[in-house]
Amino acid sequence: MTVLGRAIREQPRIFAVAVAGSVLFGSMVIASAYVVGGVVGDVVVPAIARGSVGVGALALAAAALFGISVLRVVGIFGRRLGAGYMQYRLQAAYRRRVTRRYLELPLSWHHRNSTGTLLSNANSDVEAAWYPIAPLPFAVGTLVMLIGAVVSLFLTDWALALVGLAVFPALFALNVVYSRRMAPRQARAQRLRAEVSGIAHESFDGALVVKTMGREAQETDRFAARAHELRDALISVGRLRGVFDPMLETLPSLGTLAVLVVGAFRFRAGAITVTELVSVAFLFTVLAFPVRAIGWVLAELPRSVAGWDRVRRVLDATGEMPYGDRRLDPAEPRPATLAFDDVHFGYEPAEAHLPGTLVLGAVGFTVPAGKTVALVGPTGAGKSTVASLAVRLVDPDSGTVTLDGVDLRELTAESLARTVALVAQVPFVFDDTVRANISLDRPGIGDEDVWAALRLAEADGFVAALPDGLDTMVGERGTSLSGGQRQRLTLARALAGRPRLLVLDDATSAVDPRVEAAILAGLRGGAGDGAAASILVVAYRRATIALADEVIYLEQGRVLARGTHTELLATVPGYADLVTAYEQAEQEREQDRTYDEVAPLTSGLEIEVDR
Amino acid sequence: MSTAPTTEAERPADERSESTWGTLRRGLALSPELKVGLAGTLALALVYMVGRVAVPVAVQRGIDHGIVGGLDLDVVWTVVVITAAVLVVTTTCGYLMMRRLFTVSETALANVRTRAFRHVHDLSMLHQQSERRGSLVSRVTSDVDQITQFLQWGGVILLVNLGQLVVTTAVMLAYSWQLTLVVYAAFAPAVLVIRLLQRRLAGAYATVRQRTGALLGTIGESVVGAPVIRAYGIAGRTERRLDGAIERQREAQQRAIRISILGSSVGELAAGLALAGVVVVGVSLGVDRTLSIGQLTAFLFLVTLFIQPVQIATEVLNEAQNAIAGWRRVLDVLDVAPDVADPGEQGRELPPGPVDVRFANVGFAYPGGPPVLHDVTLDIPAKSRVAVVGETGSGKTTFAKLLTRLMDPTTGSVLLSGVPLDQVRFDSLRSRVVMVPQDGFLFDATVGENVRFARPELTDEQLTAAFTELGLADWLDGLPSGLATPVGERGEALSVGERQLVALARAYVADPDLLVLDEATSAVDPATEVRLQRTLDAVTRGRTTLAIAHRLSTAQSADEVIVVDRGRVVQRGPHEDLLKDPDSVYALLYASWLEQTR
Known part of the structure; x- marks a missing residue:
């Protein structure tokens, strides 16, 4: 009820129009019954009895019947247009609010919620929340109509009114029972629908794995099991409908029969006329259908409340990452200094019962202005997390990340975005043109800048070869491009904004070594007058690392060593193992070849002991 | 109207040209179970409709013979009692009709849903990828939902109302x-x-x-x-x-x-x-x-009975259009013949033992695209470890896809152990030949469940042993809950490199005779990669492996390297031999690799 109340408060005028239309419609329904009765009693019966037609009266009767129809149409227009507009406006308004909230909430919140959930929050949940709005004015109008009907019945004859008093409340009660029993079944079907859809989404997303491992049959079984549960749930919904729908239809018919019997007795007693009898019987026939509209509203309510609760969860979610109000000098083209000081970070658990994992502990380092710092470490050491912190995708649990001495949390969104740029490990491209993907409509990025960025990212060649050049649509998630092409596009996107700090998170892994070398050379010396940006680069390749002024070696979320590549190579065994892995492998192969009889090696650890 | 280009493989022209009846016929042919007992259901529906006309007839009888033409309460009673009895019967028939309709239709549609799901998996990789993400999903979800929702709501209404139109017209005709x-x-x-x-x-x-x-x-x-x-x-x-x-x-x-x-x-x-x-x-x-007064009165009632179905039917018909369109989309998917089809019963098993590979004059082009591979002929002996290298876009990944029959060659043929690949039954092929793609998709389950994907019968101990054999025991121990660690949606709770480790373990426990690695360790750190490479060499000894690699460390340790350049095999042989010609494609690639790594 609070949901409906809120809806009315938000769109009071349009709701008033809809209810007015509905009440007009309802009144006309009652009126039509009496007009029909009146026409039969006062025009038809006398005319037939007399054997002659009173043209005036007949014309009047026809006009009255048609006039009522016209008024009903007006009522329908008001009600349906009002209700529809109200419903759609509310849906649109709340979709805007929910998606705004998505943009405001921090990434940590996004991590805790699956893409599917967020999609359905903004789509089907908003829809469900406002779904009862459409039949609501109809229901209100029907209520008015029912009261009117009972009052008019009493004005006609108390005995017939009693029949009405028995039938209409019974109809209403039957409706309520129906809705109550239907709601949990509908909810179950809805839940199963979501689950079926979830399985299909996941299974089709992983279609390649399913195919290459020949697991189609098992996946189909997994899907079929849930699809059959859904089938059973829907059959149970259908059976309930089968029980109640015919009963709801029969009840008013029985009422009409009762009217006939009671009416006959009252006619004998001289209490009513044929006109009145016909009117009342007609009233029962026309009222039966609208009364069910109330049932529809009631049936939709639980779904609406559930949808509304889920929408509320988004709107009320806390933990925004507010931006500050300090700005770094925007006109300054020089590189920025990035500093991590005693940074700790742990991801919040995806589910409440799981432990959160501490990813970074006491991380501290500096990327001095204009320098390149390489971040090196084994798989799962926390390198991507450092990259996320450096551009404030997430905030540290403790410690600070600063740019030119200013805490990232104090910067405005605009200043932060203009100063730093991240190229992520997995490239994300929008379903838009190449141009829009690179410029992102940021001010001051023209076609020349886009091409310059593409050249720097070694992507100008393939973009020029695309059918529509910069205007080529890249498709949903960039499906028309190869992995390496997507990576270079996102690299160009970062470069186009002329950031003062560039963070590359293993951003060239899908690019061939030769292409990567060209890109890096361009980045380092491209401007001619020294580096335009400081660079923090997550890398494995030695050529990339060798370009760095300093190397930070990360292991299990801690900075184990820092220094130049040569220093670390000499002093840090873990680092040396990591970056010289290929050379060592080659040397060992040389040895293998010398002592050809060496048995096959079974684990990496033994190799290290051998050495 | 947006004019955004759509990659959907839907044919809007066809969609419009097929009539509603055409779709219905096609749908019924695909779900013969829908026709079971249909006559009975329709008969029940007809009886149910009689109930709606019974009341106006009763009113007419009552007024004409019981009230206006001289008051006779007995007539009124008789009419009312008979009509009430009729109503009880018709209501029961209504219940039975709906019960039958829902049970039959929901069962049929659940089967259609499942069949369409399976069919999507049977479509070729190329076809799957040409569809917009989500559009295939909606074939087995919202499109089918639209049909069932229509049947639950509108279907009955439409059926009853159309019948009501017919019955009402008949009664009206009888009157006047x-x-x-x-x-x-x-x-x-x-x-x-x-x-x-x-x-x-x-x-x-x-x-x-x-x-x-x-x-x-x-x-x-x-x-x-x-x-x-x-x-x-x-x-x-x-x-x-x-x-x-x-x-x-x-x-x-x-x-x-x-x-x-x-x-x-x-x-x-x-x-x-x-x-x-x-x-x-x-x-x-x-x-x-x-015409009597009662008849005229009854007629006025009948007009309302006539209006209602016309009005309701117009609204329901819209839903019907949506439902039919949904049905048509589902049927269209089912009608697409998989272009890379399982030979099924007529197919052959791969001969037991290690697998050898032969490419015979293989050429390949993506639909509507230029050729990616030209006339490739080569033999890969059983038990050998082969690396395929080449620049981005050289066509090296196409090798992997042809070898695992994700796609069929445009010309020539691929043979495994002498059997043409398109004659090998899928269950034989998929259990003997396994590929690890670059993007090792993980399901939203635990690490253990993902690794167990192809072999659900494996115990936790066996899985742990597999990780140990791969030299990944330390990594597994480092996870918060070991094998029971959830990997999140699409594996996103793990880093990209870690996802590749799980995908590799998954392929390893599947125990294939031919293992195809498509840049399967591209996001793993070098030390781990080298270690994995070594352990893989050891554990896959006795099987054939083919690795697509852009890190040339893989090539160095392979028995043989196949160098692909612009869709042709330009060099093949052991690493050392290929380097002998300093101007060769491989020598250049290798020089660049060395420059990058040391």
């Missing part, structure tokens, strides 16, 4: 053919107008659906691309796009409802016209003594 003509004359123009509106309404609903799809796409992008949006400070731009999409959807919805209201208004006006006409003509007939 003249008045029946009047009613039809009043409704004829309305039906014509409504039909016209219907067409516009169908268009309007199509726009709503399309804009809803676009809105979902935009929301999806803003959710999946949240890090980019935040990192580039483009929340404002995203907001504008979202608002635009939301507004466009709302406009389309409002346009649809305006047309729909117009339709019901026309019906309503026709009803008023019919009532007025019946009174005028009815009175004239009554004066001529061809």
Whole structure:
């Protein structure tokens, strides 16, 4: 009820129009019954009895019947247009609010919620929340109509009114029972629908794995099991409908029969006329259908409340990452200094019962202005997390990340975005043109800048070869491009904004070594007058690392060593193992070849002991 | 209307050209179970409808014989009791009809759903990828939901109301053919107008659906691309796009409802016209003594019984159009013959033992694209370890896809152990040949469940042993809950490199005779990669492995390297031999690799 109340408060005028239309419609329904009765009693019966037609009266009767129809149409227009507009406006308004909230909430919140959930929050949940709005004015109008009907019945004859008093409340009660029993079944079907859809989404997303491992049959079984549960749930919904729908239809018919019997007795007693009898019987026939509209509203309510609760969860979610109000000098083209000081970070658990994992502990380092710092470490050491912190995708649990001495949390969104740029490990491209993907409509990025960025990212060649050049649509998630092409596009996107700090998170892994070398050379010396940006680069390749002024070696979320590549190579065994892995492998192969009889090696650890 | 190009493999021209009946026929042919007991259900529906006409007839009888023509309470009682008994029977029939209808239709549709699901998996990789993400999903979800929802709601209503039209017309004719003509004359123009509106309404609903799809796409992008949006400070731009999409959807919805209201208004006006006409003509007939008062009264009731189905049917028909369109889309998917098909029963098993590979004059081109591979002929002996190298776009990944029969060659053929690949039964092929793709997709389950994917019977101990054999025991121990660690949606709780480790373990426990690695360790750190490489060499000894690699460390340790350049095999042989020619493609690639790594 609070949901409906809120809806009315938000769109009071349009709701008033809809209810007015509905009440007009309802009144006309009652009126039509009496007009029909009146026409039969006062025009038809006398005319037939007399054997002659009173043209005036007949014309009047026809006009009255048609006039009522016209008024009903007006009522329908008001009600349906009002209700529809109200419903759609509310849906649109709340979709805007929910998606705004998505943009405001921090990434940590996004991590805790699956893409599917967020999609359905903004789509089907908003829809469900406002779904009862459409039949609501109809229901209100029907209520008015029912009261009117009972009052008019009493004005006609108390005995017939009693029949009405028995039938209409019974109809209403039957409706309520129906809705109550239907709601949990509908909810179950809805839940199963979501689950079926979830399985299909996941299974089709992983279609390649399913195919290459020949697991189609098992996946189909997994899907079929849930699809059959859904089938059973829907059959149970259908059976309930089968029980109640015919009963709801029969009840008013029985009422009409009762009217006939009671009416006959009252006619004998001289209490009513044929006109009145016909009117009342007609009233029962026309009222039966609208009364069910109330049932529809009631049936939709639980779904609406559930949808509304889920929408509320988004709107009320806390933990925004507010931006500050300090700005770094925007006109300054020089590189920025990035500093991590005693940074700790742990991801919040995806589910409440799981432990959160501490990813970074006491991380501290500096990327001095204009320098390149390489971040090196084994798989799962926390390198991507450092990259996320450096551009404030997430905030540290403790410690600070600063740019030119200013805490990232104090910067405005605009200043932060203009100063730093991240190229992520997995490239994300929008379903838009190449141009829009690179410029992102940021001010001051023209076609020349886009091409310059593409050249720097070694992507100008393939973009020029695309059918529509910069205007080529890249498709949903960039499906028309190869992995390496997507990576270079996102690299160009970062470069186009002329950031003062560039963070590359293993951003060239899908690019061939030769292409990567060209890109890096361009980045380092491209401007001619020294580096335009400081660079923090997550890398494995030695050529990339060798370009760095300093190397930070990360292991299990801690900075184990820092220094130049040569220093670390000499002093840090873990680092040396990591970056010289290929050379060592080659040397060992040389040895293998010398002592050809060496048995096959079974684990990496033994190799290290051998050495 | 947006003119955004769509990659969907739907054929809008065909979709329009096929009639509703065509779809129904096709649908019934695919789900013969729908026809079971259909006659009985229809008979029950017919009886159920009789209940609706019973009351006006009773009123007529009661008024004519019990009240107006001299009061006779016995007649009234008889009429009422008989009608009540009829109502009890028809109500029961209504229940039985719905029960049968729902049970049969839901069962049939669940089967269609499952079949379509399986069929999507049977489509070739190329076909799957040419469909827009989500559009295949909606074939087995929202499209089928649309049909079931229609059947639950509109289907019964449509069935009952169409029947009601027929029965009502029959009764009206029995009372007075003249008045029946009047009613039809009043409704004829309305039906014509409504039909016209219907067409516009169908268009309007199509726009709503399309804009809803676009809105979902935009929301999806803003959710999946949240890090980019935040990192580039483009929340404002995203907001504008979202608002635009939301507004466009709302406009389309409002346009649809305006047309729909117009339709019901026309019906309503026709009803008023019919009532007025019946009174005028009815009175004239009554004066001529061809119609009694009771009959005229009954007729007025019958007109309302006639109006209701016409009005409801117009609304329900829209839903029916949607449902039919949904059905058609499901059937269209089912009708696509998989272009890379399982030979099934006629197929052959791969001979037991290690697998050798032969490419015989293999050429390949993506549909509508230039050739990617030209006339490749080569033999890979059983038990050998081969690396395929080449620049981006050279066609090396195509090797892996042809070898695992994700695609069929355009020309020539691929043979495994002498058997042409397209004659090998899929169950034999998939259990003996396993590929680890670069993007090792993980399911939203635990690490253990993902590794167990191909071999559900494996115990935790066996899985742990597999990780140990791969030299990944330390990594596994480092996870918060070991094998029971959830990997999150698409494995996103793990780093990209870690996902590749799990995918590799998954392929390893599948125990294939031919293992194809497509840059399977591209995001893993070098030390781990080298270690993995060594352990893989050891554990896959005795099997054939083919690795697509851009890290040349893999090539160095392979028995043989195949160098691909612009769709042709330009060099092959052991690493050392290939280096002997300093100007060769491989020597250049290797020089660049060395430059990068030391």
